[in-house]
Amino acid sequence: xxxxxxxxxxxxxxxxxxxxxxxxxxxxxxxxxxxxxxxxxxxxxxxxxxxxxxxxxxxxxxxxxxxxxxxxxxxxxxxxxxxxxxxxxxxxxxxxx
Numbered sequence: 728x729x730x731x732x733x734x735x736x737x738x739x740x741x742x743x744x745x746x747x748x749x750x751x752x753x754x755x756x757x758x759x760x761x762x763x764x765x766x767x768x769x770x771x772x773x774x775x776x777x778x779x780x781x782x783x784x785x786x787x788x789x790x791x792x793x794x795x796x797x798x799x800x801x802x803x804x805x806x807x808x809x810x811x812x813x814x815x816x817x818x819x820x821x822x823x824x
Contacts, residue, residue, distance in 0.1 A: 733760070733786040735793070736810040740764070740777035741801035749779045752800065757788030776803075780810060 737749070746764040753759060761782040766774055783789060789809050796807045 731786070732789060732809050732812045733784070734780060734782045734810040734812050735789055736808050737779040737781065738776070738806045739803045740779050740805065741803045742774040742777055744777060744801050749781070752795075753781050753792060756783070756792045758784035760784050
C-alpha cells in the first residue's frame with residue numbers, strides 16, 4: 728500500500744504514556760524522523776487523553792502502522808490514521824517539512 732503521506736495521527740493515547748514509549752512502539756514499524764506527543768510529557772495541566780503525531784522516513788510505514796489500530800497500549804485502544812502533511816504546515820507547533 729503506497730501512501731501519499733509519511734505522517735500518522737495516533738489518538739486515544741493513555742495519559743500515562745510517554746513520548747519514549749510511543750517512539751519504542753512505532754520504531755518497530757519503521758524509522759521515525761519525528762514524533763510529537765500532545766500535551767507534552769512535562770505539561771502541568773491535567774490530561775485525560777493524548778494525541779501523538781509520528782513522521783516516518785518511509786511513507787510505506789504509514790500503511791503498516793495502521794494495523795496497530797485497536798491495539799491496547801497501556802490502558803487504551805489506539806486509533807492510528809494517516810495525517811495529511813499539508814495540514815502540518817498549517818500548525819506552527821509542527822516542525823515537520
